Amino acid sequence: MPAVAVHTVPLREGPLLPYAEAGDPTGTPVVLVHGYVDSWWTFEPLLRCLPSSLHVYAPTQRGHGDAEKPPDGYLPEDFATDLVAFMDGVGIERAVLVGGSSGGVQARIVAGRYPDRVAGLVLLGTPVTLADKPAAVEMWKVVQKLEDPLDRSFADRFAKGLIAESGAGSAAGSVGRGFLETVVEESLKAPARVWRETLRGLLETDLRATLAGILVPTLALWGDQDPFVTREEQQTVLDTVLGSRLIVYEGVGHVVHWETPERVARDITEVATTTA
Known part of the structure; x- marks a missing residue:
C-alpha cells in the first residue's frame, strides 16, 4: 500500500491545483483525472491499490474540491488545457491518462491532440453522448436551480445514485460509508455555479468528437449496471478508436473505481506496464 502525499501546483496562466501523489518517482507516470464535482479524493481507494512501482498523480481540477475557483473556464476543453498545464507543472513528459466518468472526456481530448504526451488511455465509465439522455436532461433542470450553500441531501443522493444498488453504501455494500461521506463533502466544495457551468459544458460539447484522433492504446472499463453510460456507447469507442479494448465489470x-478498486488497479497496471 503506497503512501499518499498531497501537494499543490500553480498552473501556467491558470489556477492553483492540489494533487495527490503516490508511488516510485522513477516509475511510469499515471495521471488520474476525476469527473464531475469530484476531487482527487474520488481516487483514494484506487491510490491505495495501485502498485508502488507506478508514479501516480491525481489532481483536483479547477473549481472543484480545494482547487482555486476562477469565474470561468469550465468547458471540457478548458479542463483539457489545465491537464496539459498540470503535466508541465509537475514535470511529466508522457503519462498514462486514466479518466473517471466525465474526466475521461478531457483525457480523450489530450490523447487526441497531444499523442506524444500520452502513453496510454484508460476510460472508466466515460460517456460518448450526454445531451440526449433523459437522466442528463433531468439533472440539468435541477442543477440550473442550485444555490449556495448546496443542500447536502441532494449531493448525497447524487453520489449514491452512481453506485450499483447492491453497493450503495450499505453495511454490506462494496463502498464504505466513510468514503462516500467524504466524496459528498468534497462535492459540496464546488459552488453552485461550478456544478452548473461544468454540466453546461458537458451538455453543449460534442462528446463523440472527443474520440477523434486517438491513436494511443486505449482501454475502456465499464460496469454493466451503469445508469448513465450504455453498452452501445462502449461499442462506439471500440468502433472509433483503433485497437481499443473493452472490459465489462x-x-x-457507474464508478467502477469505487466499487472494485483492486480490479481497476490491476487493469490500469497492465496498461501502464505494456505501454511504458
Missing part, C-alpha cells in the same frame, strides 16, 4: 455501477 458485471454487477458494477
